[in-house]
Amino acid sequence: MLIFAHRGASAIAPENTLLSIQTAIDSNVDGIEIDIFEIDGQLLVIHDRWLERTTSGSGLLTQHSFADLRQLDAGKGQKIPTLDEVLAIMPKHCLLNIELKGINNIELLLQCIDQGVLKYNITTKQLLLSSFNHHQLYAITQQRPELAIGALTASLPLTYATFATALNAYSVHISIDTISKDFVLDAHQRGLQVYVYTVDRLEDIYLLTSLGVDGIFANNPKQARLYMDNIQADMT
Numbered sequence: 719m720l721i722f723a724h725r726g727a728s729a730i731a732p733e734n735t736l737l738s739i740q741t742a743i744d745s746n747v748d749g750i751e752i753d754i755f756e757i758d759g760q761l762l763v764i765h766d767r768w769l770e771r772t773t774s775g776s777g778l779l780t781q782h783s784f785a786d787l788r789q790l791d792a793g794k795g796q797k798i799p800t801l802d803e804v805l806a807i808m809p810k811h812c813l814l815n816i817e818l819k820g821i822n823n824i825e826l827l828l829q830c831i832d833q834g835v836l837k838y839n840i841t842t843k844q845l846l847l848s849s850f851n852h853h854q855l856y857a858i859t860q861q862r863p864e865l866a867i868g869a870l871t872a873s874l875p876l877t878y879a880t881f882a883t884a885l886n887a888y889s890v891h892i893s894i895d896t897i898s899k900d901f902v903l904d905a906h907q908r909g910l911q912v913y914v915y916t917v918d919r920l921e922d923i924y925l926l927t928s929l930g931v932d933g934i935f936a937n938n939p940k941q942a943r944l945y946m947d948n949i950q951a952d953m954t
Contacts, residue, residue, distance in 0.1 A: 723742030723939040758783055761827065831845065867887050892913075892915075927953075
């Protein structure tokens with residue numbers, strides 16, 4: 719079961735910062751999950767629409783300029799990073815799940831990815847683009863079918879993972895609160911990977927292991943790996 723560091727190692731370092739991401743990379747995590755917003759033609763790595771929870775700023779993210787946002791403290795003296803800065807530090811062995819939170823221009827995202835592949839030691843096969851906005855995911859698959867997409871849901875649909883098949887998704891990402899055995903079975907029958915968010919407790923990891931999910935998003939990936947290793951040892 720893959721472990722994705724949720725917003726980097728966000729239980730240890732300020733979320734969605736280069737420090738949090740590097741901390742996760744240093745722990746040999748399978749993948750990193752980050753969130754992006756588009757501001758002034760730039761892609762910033764941040765989760766919330768409002769600034770107060772994760773930065774020294776206040777107010778609505780989109781009411782500030784890119785230059786002003788880059789002056790804020792995102793925790794422990796860290797700046798809000800750009801997607802390009804994250805791509806620059808990604809090692810080849812690590813996956814990167816980019817969740818689209820506030821993107822207006824899909825072309826801007828695709829250009830950033832293409833430039834990152836050219837400039838840095840990464841490949842498109844390392845990247846997974848996810849969103850609750852399935853219209854944007856569909857637009858990406860129409861333009862760049864070689865890019866893997868992950869369809870996000872917080873619900874348990876009547877038709878299970880049908881929505882992800884319609885998007886030609888690689889994976890479906892579902893909340894720990896709504897995951898079920900039948901959903902996992904349906905998704906696997908459709909050839910989809912099943913990733914579950916957000917998972918940090920031993921009991922939840924044990925449950926998801928028994929359900930056969932393919933990956934989890936954890937705030938403390940190092941601890942999640944220890945839990946998983948203990949579970950696997952108990953099962954042998």
